Amino acid sequence: MKNFKNKLIVLIVMTSFLQSCSDYLDQVNPNEVSTDIYYADLEQSDASLTGVYGGMLDTYIVNAWSESLRSDLAIHSLLRLNNPRPNARVTPYYAHTYNSGSFDFNRQWDALYQVIFRSNQLITGLESMDATLKSNDRWTEQMGQARLLRGMCHFYLHAIYNNGEIIIRDKVPGEINEISKSTSSSEDVIKFFREDLVYAYDNLPAAFDEKSRVDKGVAATILGTSHLYEKEYDQAIVYFDDIINNSDYGYALLTGDDVKLMYTQAGEFSSESIFEINYSVALKPEESQFYEESFNTRNARYSAPNGRGGGAPEHYVAAAWLTDAYSTEFLDPLDARNTVLGYNGRDRITDNISLRASSMIALVNDEHTEYYDKPTAAIRETFNNNKISAFKQYTNHDITDHEKNVGNSTWKSGKNVIINRLADVYLMRAEAYLETGNITDALSDINTIRERWALALLGPVVDASKTYVMNEPVTNLPYTDENTLRKHLRHVERPLELNVQGVSSRNIDLRRWGNAQARFSELNGMKYYLSDYEYVKNDGGATATRKNSLLTRSVTGKELYSDGENEFKDAAQNYNESRDYKPLPLSETDNNTNL
Template sequence: MKNYKSYIIGLIALVGALQSCVKDSYLEEVNPNAVSSDNYWSNLTESEENLTSVYGGLLNQYLWNSEVEALRSDLAFPRERTRPLNYGYEWHSQSFTNTISTHYFKSWNALYRVIWRANQVIDGLNGMDETFKSQERWTTQMAEARFMRGLMHFYAHSTYNHGEIIIRDKIPTSSEEFSKPLSTSEEAIEFFRTDLQFAYDNLPNTQTQKTRVSKGTAATVLGKSYLYTEEYDLAMPLLKDVIEGPYGYSLLTGDDVSLLFTHAGDYNAESILEINYTDQHARLIQTTDSWDEEAYTTRWARYTAPTNLGGGGTSYFVPTSWLTYEYSNEPVNPNDSRNYISGTNIAKSVPLRCAQMIAVVNDEESTYYNKTPGYEATTFSGTVFSHFKKLTNHDIVGHEDEVLSTSWASGKNMIVYRLADVYLMLAECLIQKNDIDGALGYINAIRNRWGLMLLGADDGTGTFNDVTYTKETLMDHLMYLERPLEIGLEGYAERANDLRRWGVTKQRFEALAAKEYNVVNYNYTKADGTTGKGSLIQEGPTVNVKTDVNTEFDDAAVNFIESVHAYLPLPTDEYLYNQEVN
């Protein structure tokens, strides 16, 4: 059962927050609807309500931009390969600019809206007397607010303007205070790490409300920030603390892996940070406004469900060819009983990780939108041969319209961070420290829970692939297989940031442009020997020009320029209204 109480309180406390980019005249007027720390903070209950509005800012779909970030990495394509959607293709082909899309303005503003609210809480708490400041509740609230402020600056630094961003450490009270110059990348890092360290030092190990951040959440983000700057000795203790510390996290294993990315698996033991959307609260307040960015619903199911089951829109996206093929063809552990149809020695048609992450025509065992197999629910025809499952309601309804009478409003939670990411980050640190056996241990823990073939020397059981890994070959496996297959569509711009920080984005696009796959419509042959249920991705040159998928990355390979596309540019509005940036 999801915890809605905090959000209902937060709805009352939500205020008209200042966006990063506003006209000077706004700052010269008194907003009668704004909550001022001067007259609001009389006790910690009131400050708690305003803290809830900080969490409410995370509901904004533009903050996460999952569709855009998937498209500008190597994970997603804008629907049909032979006639891609124009909007999505601007991102996928690396031809975007800071003037073509509202995403720049809205994403940047969503980050700074949360920062504004966090600063309001911080100012209010600092203004309380010592009676309140001596209480543990005050310290926890301050740590939560500073975590959120640090997290948003970390995201902005990781994504925009080569890390040279605006540091907002207080609420501006005049146009002069609003106009701030860009920080250096180093200044931004120092600022957000100070906030994250405070959060790590002062947050409780666990929170009663699962929607709230804890010490383990702070350790995850702080560790990730050190990984991003290749400070492995500083990252590893934090990541180990997340895994071994008193936070209650554990990998889902055995049959429990089927809970991942389902409604039944909300806030499971692997979850570290999760955005709590819900269709139930939307029903309660009788709203299905899919464009209200502080509503409890998202549009991502609309953008990823099959078109005959409620999918559609200009932001529609599907898994890329290489991703679909790799999910479908991962070697499995022959000794894991989960890889066989129950009570038989007949192997399942696709690996467990594939079945949980994406829908493909050759998955004959999984239920998809109340149909088993999934091809009874949708056709997988032409060059649309797979669909992402993570952001849809395929596990609870037969059509996305059944959630809230419109496929534009979905209550599916979004996973930001979970323990599997921490395992893989720690494995990366160990690879870079040349501890190959240690890294294999963490990677194989992930693979073992999916019933996949383990990596490394054969132990005589047939469960290992008998490959001797070096620092270079294991890092390649991590970069190009394990991380994208395990945590794709999670986090904040996770895949684009990974490719950039590894310095391999253009190389990756060029390599994928050179790969050859083909699909023949209605080529899949079912277990009973009949055909005609949809397209199956295969290796090899294109057989039919109408189903050509081999041009997916041709434009991206040519267009991508490290200095232009690795980071997003500042939105034009920041130049227009911030005199210190202009």
């Protein structure tokens, strides 16, 4: 059930902010000179803080569709047609022919700086308060949240744009010449946002009652991630250890049957969630789906199957390799969850459908999971036109039969967006362990994630009650081999666990590992084929067939692409080091006289 209490709190405070902010705060355009900022008390500043969070509702901050298309995780759905129809709005992202004028790049940049601007307004107002108010714990908590959000947005801008050389905006501009600022060095940007993050880490509580607010755990996560990105592994491990081992945060992986709650409405703000953006179609439903601070998102529209309300030029689907990887995971036959019979009377072991695959992606042969109010995906969807899978992370597949029934429009969804969760921290710590030569602990963290999904564990046998896979099946090299485990972590464990979660996470990973170009070339060399799938269509056990719906690497009469080419052809051809970062967008360079 939706955590309505949290959403009601957000609505009440936001309404208060919108109705009263003009009395004490002149909210201006970031490109204009600001007036003085004054708060009479901590109630007014708290309302302004809610306005900062309002900026985080902007769909372009996560920008899931174009960022997924830029990565190796997704392709545009039209590519799967026999006669693909390229779309000028999205083709540049998966073809890597984008430039500084590409629309989504400008919108993501502007959205992140909007949060920074509002954070600076709040910081300025808090700093102007008297000593009595500054001594209040609420003042410290508000300042900590403002600096954390400001630091976080600088962190993402640094990781995504212009080789990390972005504009440090540390105050509200008081004069025209303070609006146009030059970029700073990557090192200076890191120093700046870490100071914000450390302040938040030192001053925020481990958790707030309002789960959608950033806290010490969020600060620790971003700090640890920033050190990992800079290959400062020992420092990263310190923060990751704190997140995993400090019970004050209250974090815990979903395990047992609770893993089925992943990316469902019932699983929102679960014990595994570290930072989650809170949406709802019940709050201010009159607002347009294109108003970026509305409480609804367009994410479901862009990733749901066509028959369930998906569509628009931004519509994206899972890449073939990712679909295949979910379909070929090693399951643990000793885990009782894998022996439960599905709708077809077979268990997960027989069908080789992992619990992780069921949570992340819709597959024609997953007869173990309900999908859009039908017993299985095969009953609900036709899987025609080579649409062999669909992402689940941003859709309402668990609560409705069609996206239009959620917010009275296929464009409006109330599905929360998870930015950070505990599983990612385990896998980042595994990477840090691996890169410092500690293969044993790296395997332990990876296996902690795999065990909760009832997957076979990797490496030497440690627990006789579990099933282990000693060697990588293609190379036959042991998982205790550093390079073998590194490749598995990068191209199996992280993408299958995180899917399309986070702010450009997969693109950042490929960039910082320095193998994006090689990855696209590798994927371009893989061929896939389609076969028919016979499924159980009703409670009586009658069967039917979905033609050319099951993906396989085995040669059949039907290739996934009729022209014999691969979906990463353009990426393999066009990607180079100049694409590792997005360029400075025109929205900035056209208006900033110092660029």
